[in-house]
Amino acid sequence: MRVVVCIKQVPDTTEVKINPETNTLMREGVQSIVNPFDEFAIEEGIRIQEKFGGEPIVITMGPPQAEEALKTALAMGCDKAYLVSDRAFAGSDTLATAYTLASAIKKIEQTDGPVDVVLCGKQAIDGDTGQVGPGIAVRMNIPPLTYVSKIREIDPEKKTIIVERLMERGKEVVKCSLPVLITVVKDINSPRYPSLFEIKKAAKKPMIKLGLADIGIPENRTGLKGSPTWVNKVFSPELKSVNGEIFQGDPEECAVKLVDRLINLGKGVSL
Amino acid sequence: MSYVTINKEACIGCGACVDVCPQSALYMKDDKVEVNEKCNLCGACIDACPVNALSIPREIKDSACLADYRGVWVLVEHDGKKPVNVTYELIGEGRKLAEKRNTYVGVVLLGNNVSHMIDDLGSYGADKVFLCQSPVLEHYRTEAYGDVIVDMVKAYKPEIVLSGATTQGRDLAGFVATILETGLTADCTGLDIDENGNLLQTRPAFGGNIMATILCPNTRPQMSTVRPKVFPVPEKTDKKPEVINFDFDFSKITIRTEVLEYLPFEEKISLADAEIIVSGGRGLGKPENFEIIKEFADTIGAAVGASRAAVDAGWISYEHQVGQTGKTVRPKIYIACGISGSVQHLAGMKHSDIIIAINKDPEAPIFKVASFGIVGDVMTIIPLMTKELKKRMNA
Ligand SMILES: Cc1cc2nc3c(=O)[nH]c(=O)nc-3n(C[C@H](O)[C@H](O)[C@H](O)COP(=O)(O)OP(=O)(O)OC[C@H]3O[C@@H](n4cnc5c(N)ncnc54)[C@H](O)[C@@H]3O)c2cc1C
Numbered sequence: 174m175r176v177v178v179c180i181k182q183v184p185d186t187t188e189v190k191i192n193p194e195t196n197t198l199m200r201e202g203v204q205s206i207v208n209p210f211d212e213f214a215i216e217e218g219i220r221i222q223e224k225f226g227g228e229p230i231v232i233t234m235g236p237p238q239a240e241e242a243l244k245t246a247l248a249m250g251c252d253k254a255y256l257v258s259d260r261a262f263a264g265s266d267t268l269a270t271a272y273t274l275a276s277a278i279k280k281i282e283q284t285d286g287p288v289d290v291v292l293c294g295k296q297a298i299d300g301d302t303g304q305v306g307p308g309i310a311v312r313m314n315i316p317p318l319t320y321v322s323k324i325r326e327i328d329p330e331k332k333t334i335i336v337e338r339l340m341e342r343g344k345e346v347v348k349c350s351l352p353v354l355i356t357v358v359k360d361i362n363s364p365r366y367p368s369l370f371e372i373k374k375a376a377k378k379p380m381i382k383l384g385l386a387d388i389g390i391p392e393n394r395t396g397l398k399g400s401p402t403w404v405n406k407v408f409s410p411e412l413k414s415v416n417g418e419i420f421q422g423d424p425e426e427c428a429v430k431l432v433d434r435l436i437n438l439g440k441g442v443s444l
Numbered sequence: 445m446s447y448v449t450i451n452k453e454a455c456i457g458c459g460a461c462v463d464v465c466p467q468s469a470l471y472m473k474d475d476k477v478e479v480n481e482k483c484n485l486c487g488a489c490i491d492a493c494p495v496n497a498l499s500i501p502r503e504i505k506d507s508a509c510l511a512d513y514r515g516v517w518v519l520v521e522h523d524g525k526k527p528v529n530v531t532y533e534l535i536g537e538g539r540k541l542a543e544k545r546n547t548y549v550g551v552v553l554l555g556n557n558v559s560h561m562i563d564d565l566g567s568y569g570a571d572k573v574f575l576c577q578s579p580v581l582e583h584y585r586t587e588a589y590g591d592v593i594v595d596m597v598k599a600y601k602p603e604i605v606l607s608g609a610t611t612q613g614r615d616l617a618g619f620v621a622t623i624l625e626t627g628l629t630a631d632c633t634g635l636d637i638d639e640n641g642n643l644l645q646t647r648p649a650f651g652g653n654i655m656a657t658i659l660c661p662n663t664r665p666q667m668s669t670v671r672p673k674v675f676p677v678p679e680k681t682d683k684k685p686e687v688i689n690f691d692f693d694f695s696k697i698t699i700r701t702e703v704l705e706y707l708p709f710e711e712k713i714s715l716a717d718a719e720i721i722v723s724g725g726r727g728l729g730k731p732e733n734f735e736i737i738k739e740f741a742d743t744i745g746a747a748v749g750a751s752r753a754a755v756d757a758g759w760i761s762y763e764h765q766v767g768q769t770g771k772t773v774r775p776k777i778y779i780a781c782g783i784s785g786s787v788q789h790l791a792g793m794k795h796s797d798i799i800i801a802i803n804k805d806p807e808a809p810i811f812k813v814a815s816f817g818i819v820g821d822v823m824t825i826i827p828l829m830t831k832e833l834k835k836r837m838n839a
Pocket residue numbers: 186187188298650651652724725726727728750751752753754765766767768769770771781782783784785786787788789792802803804805808820821822823
């Protein structure tokens with residue numbers, strides 16, 4: 174059983190604030206973290222390998238400093254990391270990212286052997302698209318199972334997997350053949366914290382860099398050139414003030430006034 | 445191997461771009477801006493520059509072949525009985541885009557025995573229904589639905605393809621766009637079209653802290669998933685649509701997934717359909733206090749929502765979360781109790797008809813969008829309101 178986990182390094186968007194005066198992004202002190210959803214993917218990858226044997230591989234595409242994210246994954250328990258990094262990849266949208274990552278995974282298969290499960294997070298918190306997972310699946314010609322909240326069973330003999338997918342109004346139980354690409358939601362597990370010992374051990378684990386030439390893909394299919402979507406404009410979300418009626422003072426009086434308004438409003442509604 | 449291009453002649457050294465760069469890739473040197481290898485060409489600096497000294501090196505391809513693409517399509521999502529609301533919302537929004545482009549609105553209806561939905565789709569504004577029915581399509585499955593839609597797009601060449609930013613819609617659109625090698629913009633909250641036929645797709649990014657407008661100038665169709673409840677459901681008419689039956693040879697594809705069962709959630713009143721929602725946030729202080737919210741909600745027949753802070757604290761389950769990473773709602777009345785009104789929370793409820801806020805901090809941003817509100821303690825106010833409402837209802 175061989176698992177590859179795709180992770181992304183993202184700015185901690187809970188820390189990203191807008192400067193109300195200049196309406197610009199304030200990035201001071203904003204840390205880079207492993208995309209939170211990808212931590213669930215790492216944990217699930219490790220659990221699969223603990224159960225069925227084998228060594229989880231972690232991969233990221235990004236600038237050189239994305240190595241930090243890989244180190245976190247190694248400390249959690251992955252055994253080998255690949256950093257897919259090259260100037261040529263800069264400016265990749267989800268189509269180009271998926272193409273590049275899928276090509277890299279196919280390359281890895283040549284050295285590490287065929288992959289049974291590719292794991293991704295449900296989305297990355299910077300772009301929030303959730304498109305890279307299904308994209309990788311298409312490029313690898315394996316089925317995607319998105320929004321997975323539980324892996325019920327894996328049969329390594331028959332090469333099948335049964336999962337639960339979390340949908341808006343319920344859960345869907347799906348059976349699928351391996352290899353497969355899975356994107357996970359946060360219900361699936363609770364990621365472990367790496368111990369000091371594991372962090373030390375991680376420093377010795379292999380960290381392999383793959384550039385454009387190593388993967389052997391044409392330059393025009395990745396980076397800016399391989400990306401059909403362009404960011405045209407970036408701006409701050411505006412909040413139009415409604416200048417509403419805000420009551421203050423004696424709680425009892427306020428409550429009565431608001432109930433008056435509510436009943437008035439509610440006439441059109443099933444109040 | 446490119447970075448953002450800097451026109452050093454034009455640069456006035458104001459540093460505006462340095463402040464907005466999310467990657468910290470820009471810095472000042474000798475009163476001019478310089479770029480380092482962290483630049484990922486996100487484009488945030490382009491608009492910030494007051495003198496247009498920054499640009500991204502792009503090629504615009506010959507647009508002749510793009511002109512073959514006509515029509516605005518909506519991928520229908522349904523439960524076997526009827527389409528889900530976002531489908532209607534997108535038909536309405538698709539109509540506006542189609543009028544600007546002087547073209548038709550088409551809907552793609554796939555499933556097993558689903559032809560009873562045709563007239564319904566027409567009545568909301570679909571000019572054409574592209575229909576494919578087969579037992580293979582009984583349950584939604586990415587590969588089966590995706591492969592049919594790819595063939596349909598190749599055959600009929602729509603200019604725009606929209607689907608809901610739901611679990612199904614995102615899954616399907618991601619699959620289809622990759623095969624078609626075209627652009628896909630996720631989770632749009634605004635759509636418009638420019639004079640060249642470029643779809644202007646506006647969406648939140650960086651956890652809702654910024655908005656970005658995305659274009660797809662060189663490939664067709666232009667694809668977007670659109671957040672539910674952002675656009676209104678259009679008025680019904682008695683229009684009858686044209687039906688195009690699409691034959692698909694399922695023997696040519698292998699479908700590797702099988703849906704074993706579906707386990708629906710038990711929801712008292714679903715957030716998505718509720719006319720009134722009462723939501724609680726961190727201001728409630730502890731899980732027991734949600735009972736006060738629930739009692740109030742029951743009194744007025746409302747569904748219960750929550751902010752992420754309340755969900756993360758474990759006071760209520762994730763299904764109740766409203767916002768950027770929760771549900772988007774558009775009730776007639778939204779009552780926010782002990783919620784500050786972060787951009788991420790607002791992203792999920794600011795389109796509600798009327799917003800009411802109860803918060804002890806008069807400066808809380810939620811009051812900006814509130815039509816009515818009380819500055820006060822929720823634990824005091826809400827029980828008083830529940831009591832008063834019960835009194836009046838009995839009267
Ligand atoms: C990528 C990303 C996605 C996110 N997605 C979502 C999302 O989907 N939904 C969401 O809600 N958030 C989301 N967030 C989180 C968001 O940034 C806020 O942290 C969250 O909305 C805050 O919730 P809150 O308003 O309940 O808590 P707070 O911001 O802590 O506000 C609590 C409010 O309660 C008031 N209060 C306290 N005590 C009382 C009292 N006794 N009586 C009355 N008022 C009182 C306080 O004055 C304060 O205004 C997301 C963040 C990120 C980074």
